Amino acid sequence: MISFYRMALLQVLDILCLVVALTISGLTTIEPGLNVFDDYTGASLFTVFFYLLFFYILDAYSVGMEDFKETCGRVLVACVLAIISSATASYSFDHWRFDRETALLLFCLSMLFCLGWRFLYYLNADKVTHPLRVLFIGVDRAGKVRQMLAESLPKATILGYVGEPGQAPDAGPCLGAPFQALSIAREKGATIIVLLPDAPIDDDIARDLLDAKLRGAMIVDIRAFYEHVAHRLPIGLITDEWLLQSEGFSLNTRGSLRRLKRALDVMISLLLLIPAGPVMLITALLIRLESPGPVIYTQSRVGLFEKEFTVYKFRSMRTDAEKNGAVWAKAHDDRVTRVGRIIRKVRIDELPQIWNILKGDMSFIGPRPERMTFVRQLKESIPYYGMRHMVKPGLTGWAQVCYPYGASEDDARRKLEYDLYYIKNMSILLDIHIIFKTVGVVLFPKGAR
Template sequence: MGYIKKKIISFSFIVLNILFYIICSMILNIKFNFNFTIFSIILFTIFFLGNIYDFQDNKYKTKMFFTSSVINLSLSLLIISYGLKNIAILVLFEYIFQNIIKFIILNFMIKTENILVLGEKNINYEIIKELAIKNGRYITKGMVEIKNNKLKNLEEKIKKDDIDILILNLQKPIAEDILGELLKIKMSGIKLYDFLNFYEAIEEKVPVKAINEEWFLFGEGFDIIHNGFNQRLKRVLDIIMSLIIFIPAFPIMIIAAIIVKIESKGPIFFVQERIGMGNKPFKIIKFRSMKADAEKEGPQWAKKKDDRVTKFGKIMRKTRIDELPQLINVMNGEMTFIGPRPERQHFIDVLENTIPFYNIRHSVKPGLTGWAQVNYSYGASIEDAFEKLQYDLYYIKHQSLVLDISIFFKTVKTVIFGRGQ
């Protein structure tokens, strides 16, 4: 199931839950006053944080039922203890509805699709089979090779195995005769992917080792670079969100600044040159989370359990408090809320000589958080930088308001549960 399809299903599921919740509230004669509204907001926030509305898995699993049961039954018992019988019944109804609808969607509305690979039996074919197994919604029905620019029994195999998707795994240009046959197959309702598009759809990242300049020149997407309206809208939203977050976060920032100053010698803020859009340098601002002499021996990769990090610095990193001063960078237009994280020139020089297309990251503004940050836990080496670039390129290609909102809420979960580094 592709990313956009997951989000549409997830959004529809949330809307259905809210409508059901409102209808049940009316049936149970629950008054829609201020207290009930606040309770409802908290309730649906708990559902969100508990991944009740998440469709990342492609089948209804025991862990989904268990998570939903623990959350809803615990809330019901807590509410009953306060004597709020009707609201407890409402939560139980919501619990039953959530599980029935999710079970129906995952087990009956999203069908398993059969895949046939056309082309060569190479490493890509093995990767396709692994991706199909990993996703759980695809079954690989073998492959058909092209011999002497002819397709042998392709249409027969498609009908026999009830094929839904044909994946082209070709290393050479397709002959005209074969193109005509493939067009006929596509017009019959069979979905066609090449290896790169299928990999992207399943892994939600770009396989950097398999792409070339033509992929960028003629591929779809990259609206964030070419669409002026998109860029202006993103800038307006950046300013609005910065102000919304800065006001309630200001007291937290004052407290953090005091603790940083008391805990260790050195400045409150860590100001360092990073590289932004168009390879332009700018000064990034963070709360200092390391000892003042952390890089006395020169630039170093950050690492897990880094002994240069102060005690309060560890807390700030886990909760992303150290990133709050970067709201100033966002308001100045040097950064955006969602985008690839900015890197230092020293490491960029190393990475550009090692990783293909690394500089493409600088075609957009760097962000406070990004697709790589919410999908890849930590980056402290060239190998990690390579992996994160694959997610960054996916973001640059597919950037949209829906994707930005998804990244924002995933980041909120990271902050609440202290999963930062």
């Protein structure tokens, strides 16, 4: 997950690249006496807006967190969509519209420049980034933190811990006593101090740490650190008391949010039906031609307050897929048809659930609805699993865009951490962010089964 400040900095780089591309295009292809910014203001503004929008939607700011080839693909698709969208948007403004020669040159230059700084970033990543340097106070759950850092911030360094020596290898070497935490942090160049559950802190140490925090030092509780870095809640670290006292989880006391969310569900679903209609008709025809059986697959799923409802999906498996009972989906599942494999990859099989949203069984954004068979099983083995049913299930959601399709109990545990983060921080702005990420996931599918 990318921090706000890092993304803002990278967006500034893209804006500079676009301004340079616009300037060169204007000087090269626009007739003398005209200025690309003064005489083509609308086209220039639309260009910058749509480029930044599609860079954001397609997650083109994960620079250094993925293979450069994938970054190239994201930038290329974003540039194509941006130039088409900006040309379409400025079409009604004749005196603001770029001609074809200008638009083509602008597309080539913008893609070249925006890819260029990303390439330089990859070449010099070690010089331009300052990896997190972590000092623990305590050792409990250090292994879990190490795993989380490896997944979310692979370049972070765990310096060690302060506390009793020889307690846990996962926490690294013991660097001293708890009262020496601040001096050790300065000596080792720690950028953050993380308080683990067993942190041996008395009143004097707490006062010193608070004073340092007020002066700008980064000192955080492990649960807040986990939530901020990984954007999920650590099931193994949270307690009922923490959930009660922590900010958030106020979704059912905010009636205005529920009403606004419902209004947006209906509006988005109706708007989505316009482009989705032809796609759904073609999908239904292909399913009918490939294999016998119903086009629409119905199944009982668990919704709000664990009430069951009937969910609708395009059938993507053979009709005998569960003749021996319910089983988890798996990678390269041989029960999936050829058409089913395609529509699952781009999430077309979920489109009939628009009807569930209009009926009120589901929301556009929320946890993925599961079957009662799996819900009973997972509630027995995963703490707080029932909390995900405090909101309506969704066509898409935070867990769906952040983690591949769940196919085991371990996957369900990880996805629940994302679901709990969403429930804790639920807002319209977060919903909008999820919608944008969903578009990116559909265009660059990962983990669909």
